[in-house]
Amino acid sequence: MASPLAFFVTESCYVRSLNLSDGSSTCYAVTEPTTKYVAVEFVISDGKRMVYALVCHWDKKDGELVQCEVERGALVERARVSSGGRQPCHAAWRPGATARLAVSHYFGGAVSLFACAERPTLLATARVGEHAHGVAWSPDGAYVVVAVADVAGSVASLLGDDLALARTRAEDFLAPEAATAGMVQHHINRKMGHRPRHLAFASPSSLLVVHECANKLTLHGFDVGTGAVSPPLHVVSTLFDAPPPSWLCGLVSAAGPEPLHAAAELVVRESATGATIAYVSNRMLYCGAYSSIAAFVVEAGRLAPLGAPVETFRNPRHVLVDGDRLLVGCKEKVMVFPVGADGALGDATTLDLPADEFPAGSRELDCAALVRGGDAGLA
DSSP states (O other), rough: OOEEEEEEEEEETTEEEETTOOOEEEEEEEEOSTTTTTTEEEEEEEESEEEEEEEEEESOOOOOOEEEEEETTTTEEEEEEEOSEEEEEEEEOOOOOOOSSEEEEEEEEEEEEEEOOOEEEEEEEOOOOSEEEEEEEEESSEEEEEEOOOOEEEOOOOOOETOOOEEOOOOOOOOOOOOOSSHHHHHHHHHOOOOEEEEEEETTTTEEEEEETTEHHHHHHHOOOOOOOEEEEEEETTTOOOOOOOOHHTTTTTTTTOOOEEEEEEEEOOOTSSSSEEEEEEEEEEEOOOOEEEEEEEEEEEEEEEOOOOSSOOOOEEEEEEEEEEEEETEEEEEEEEEETTBOOOEEEEEEOOOSSSOTOOBBBBEEEOOGGGGGTOO
């Protein structure tokens, strides 16, 4: 069987392919570094041979959706269209046979819907707030659910066919006990809010949301008939028993910041035993903080930690499930975790990417797309 290729966004204007069998890697310039504002924000595949990159020009102009085909292991551009908003940051495929791609935009809060059977075609756009972040489709494909990262924080449900607003949930969205210890962290939460970042369905009637600044995971009910999202059924820390910052570190935070974390990505997988497991990546920011992957069992309206958080290399961002393993993109490294029958993570294999192979300013990896060799004409 041919080796699978993983595609990672590397900060700046590049997408890097990585052969998961032998560690060989190639860097592709998806866009030209014409200004300091241009960057690739996200990459997603159709699971076969097409890869889609989201190119951002920050708040200066609309982003681009770049369609590439994998030919003998290389990325070949096929089409480039407007993404429908500014700073496209996340995308998700509609379940089922209809090729529909939802794209969220951080600046301006737009969500775009594309048909991607051949060349990407913009079908509809909708605005959900100031900042739209993660998007997910309901399992039946009827709704697009969006994490709205405004200060208030909310989730918007849009109809999957035309993006008409179905329901939004803001009030009592995050329970009061979700506050995070630490002087600086409290300040960030007051200024920016808890910031819903990504979301995923644990079942057709239950939705998980990870909150970046609050470092919390919330479980909600989801009405499959109306798209309504319930208040939190359960709220847990993604950091488990991480030690709180010391009072000394808090006092000197202006000169040397206290420990800070930011929850990043959320993926859901069914274990070999039939349990639903949620995996959350926690990024290290300052002063003694550690990066990790936390796992939770979702059952009967509750979130139960599955062992202790597993420490990773610096800044794990997007996490990708590939059968019985979990791929995590970190700074200059890719970690491949085997997943046990109960969903617990085993000891990781690390694929190092030499620093001198990275274009300037592009050492952060976002694990985002996987193409199977047999579907991409690979040897």
